[in-house]
Amino acid sequence: MGIRTQHERVWRQSGRERRAFLTYGVFHAPQVSPVIPSPKAGLVDRTPDIALQTETPGATIYYRDGGEYVRYQSGASIRPSDGAIEAYATADNMRDSEVAKYAYTTVSASVKDSQHVEIAFSEPVQSGSGAGITLQNGRSYRFDIPAASGGQALGVASGTQTSARTVLLTLAVDTSTMLQNAFVVRFYDEAGSYAAQSNSFLLGYVPTPPDPEPEPEVETIGLEIGEDGSVYIRWAQVAGAANYELCLTGKGCETLLQPDNDDQLEYVFADFEYLVKYTATVTAYNAAHQVIAEGSESFRVVAEPVGMTVEATADGLSIAVTWDEVSVADVYVVCLASVPDSCVEVRNGLAHTFADLPAGSYEVTVLAKDEFDQTVGQGSDGVTIADPDPAPLPPPPDDPGPSPLVSSG
Structure with missing residues (x-):
């Protein structure tokens, strides 16, 4: 705000309060100190939370938010969507500070080919080369291209500014002949301190993986299952086996190592229930943990019918x-x-x-x-x-009497 007099006329222009003095003559008044952001503007990893201040005690700060200026609350943090801050300060009986503009610039990188990387900035830059870049505010930065995990760095042969916001870097080596690795473009300020870095990007070739080892042919394991108070499960050793996994339904699995001698392998199962059906499965693995043999058998233990x-x-x-x-x-x-x-x-x-x-x-x-x-x-x-009842005898025939052909005398 300027000095208030009875001849002062006030109006607003572009959201700012403007005053004009209609009195004759020249009036000189002290000016409010400019608005200073914290952290300082320049190249950053991402747009930070920004605090504003001025060295003039009691001054009121205004900053642009969208299309108008709004009052800044002391101690608050703001994060502009476009990465730029525009602000001024006022105080009674003093001239407004100049409008200060600050830009927070981020950078991204993209691979064009095995020997070219483009770096793009969110704000226009004054200049860019293979040695470094200079922002619009005059701050300069040098950069290098280290591996994201450290231990390797790429040299830059040259750099060409291709637009107001982009610089094309030519690498000192063609990366098509080296193993693939992730890199970043890392920036340092004039004092040599870290300032920001780009996203990571891949350069180099991916070697063709070797063909997988063929799966071994799976043999069949014959299981012998018997009962002598406990249930025993036996099988012959499998050539090339390093260990065996025996699984019983409802009882889980156990691992048995290949014995040093030629004896059969045996597993004793004592915790069984009568009349319950179990299935025993034995799988043999080689040293590479590939299945080389397997067998399965079901059984049930019957005490008495x-x-x-x-x-x-x-x-x-x-x-x-x-x-x-x-x-x-x-x-x-x-x-x-x-x-x-x-x-x-x-x-x-x-x-x-x-x-x-x-x-x-x-x-x-x-x-x-x-x-x-x-x-x-x-x-x-x-x-x-039972015997069936015998059939009744037929009745005797009737007596026919004497035959007429037989003489009575």
């Missing part, structure tokens, strides 16, 4: 047999104990009828078999087919 209720009923010359179900049975074998070749297999249902039998006494047996042909249940019942 379950007692079954069998009912046999005679019906004329037939015997109808029924029995109760055994949950793990795959088939039921029904026999007449004293009749050769009388056994039948029943897979569906819990009944069978023997027909056309002679009279006599019979013992009917039923065996429940699982899929391993183990007897998991058994029962029997006796039944008698």
Whole structure:
């Protein structure tokens, strides 16, 4: 704000408060110190949060936000969307400060070919070459092109400014002959301190990976499963195996190493449940952890067959047999104990009828078999087919009397 007098006329132009003095003569008043941003403007990794200040005590700062100037709240942080700040300060009985403009410039890099990289700036630059760049505010920066992970750097042969915002760098080497690596363009200020860097980009070739080793032919492992109080699972060693994985359904897996001698491998399974079906799977791996052999076998341990209720009923010359179900049975074998070749297999249902039998006494047996042909249940019942009643004799013929052809004398 300027000095207030009775001749002062006030108006606004472009969002700023303007004043003119209509009195005659020249009036000189002190000017408010310019607005200074923190951090300093220049080349940055990204647009930072900016604080504004002036050295004039009690001054009010205004900054452009969109199309108008708004009052800055002391201590607040602002982040301009376009990377540029425009601000001025006012104070009573002083002339407004000059409008200060500051640009925060970011840089990106893109690969044009194996020997050319283009760097592009968010704000126009004064000049750019292979040695460095100078921004519009006069600040200069040098740069190099190190590997993003360190340990390697690329030399720059030359640089050409191709537009107000871009510089094309020619590398000192053709990177098509080197292994691929990620690089950045890194900038340093005039004091040699880090200022900013571009995005990372890839240069070099990717070597063709070697063909994978062919998968070995998988052999079959034969398993021997038996029971002697505990269940044992045995198999012969597989040539070239480094270790084996044995898995039991519901029990998890265990790893067994290849023994130093030629003995069979054995796994003892003591924690089993009767009548439960288990599947043992053994997989052999070589030193590269490739599968070279595998085998699988299912089993069930039966302590004693379950007692079954069998009912046999005679019906004329037939015997109808029924029995109760055994949950793990795959088939039921029904026999007449004293009749050769009388056994039948029943897979569906819990009944069978023997027909056309002679009279006599019979013992009917039923065996429940699982899929391993183990007897998991058994029962029997006796039944008698009685002799049928004999057919009645025909009545004697009527007496015809004496024959007329026979003489009585």
